[in-house]
Amino acid sequence: MDISKLIPLLPDMAAFVAVVETGSFTNAAEKMGITPSAVSRQVARLEASLAAQLIERTTRRQSTTAVGMAVYEQCRNMLDNASEALRVSESDTSIPRGRLKIAIPKALAKQVLEPHLLAFGKAYPEISLHLMVTDQRMDPARQDVDIVFHVSAEPLEHLVSKRLGSVRSILCASPDYLDRRGRPSMPADLLNHDCIPLGLNQGDNHWKLTRATQQVTLAVTGRYTNNHSEMRLRAVKEGFGIGIFPDFVVHEALAEGLVEQVLPGWHVHSDFQGEVHMQFQPMRFMPAKMRAFIDFMKRLGDLTVAIDQPRL
Structure with missing residues (x-):
């Protein structure tokens, strides 16, 4: 393709990459700061120039065609090379800015x-x-x-x-709660306690614990669910039950005696x-x-x- 015809297509190629990577014209438009109709026109113009359908559109979904994926890879490389060109000039300055x-x-x-x-x-x-x-x-x-x-x-x-x-995940509860409800000695004891899952995913109340070769998965229950670590920690301090935390979230509360580790001999699994x-x-x-x-x-x-x- 003649370079005079290629240059006007470069913004359209960038728009096409954004559509593929964000999954929709609307998301791509939001990322680029333009309207969805403008993004649609850019992709349509690129398809017309290449004489190929890059994206299949229906009322419910869109998908990238096989040709579209091949074009996407080349366009992605183009953007990566453009970024590299910018980094060459930025790396040459003595003052980070x-x-x-x-x-x-x-x-x-x-x-x-x-x-x-x-x-x-x-x-x-x-x-x-x-x-x-x-x-x-x-x-x-x-x-x-x-x-x-x-x-x-x-x-x-x-x-x-x-x-x-x-980072390691650990189970914690307030001393007051454990005094009232008892301290679990085995993972199965958690079934008799109020537990505080994150609630982000459907299986967040299925807690997996391991010790050496032992592995246990339990479907815990409770009356409070919260995916915010600081709010969840406050609920634990207030005696709402047993929660899972990254160790750095609770190490101060542990040191101050505001919470107590539950089942310290067991490793509790989590995404974080x-x-x-x-x-x-x-x-x-x-x-x-x-x-x-x-x-x-x-x-x-x-x-x-x-x-x-x-x-x-």
């Missing part, structure tokens, strides 16, 4: 990273921090974000990963446990703002202490 967009799980952001993020902002006044505090698993290769933090046993394989510590990873795309030319943040986080020995503390 510009916007740095970081995605962090909610509890980790509030309970562990917040003071360090503020300290970084003070140390680098030329960098504008844009924090996305979300439990959705973000991917810098597919979404508008520079660096992501994950708590997982399996980091995203296509990204560079820096380990910052680990594993290694803490800081991840970003592999790149030949890293912007100075990213290098500054990555180096800053790697120097924070106290961050690892906050997460990898001795198990209570």
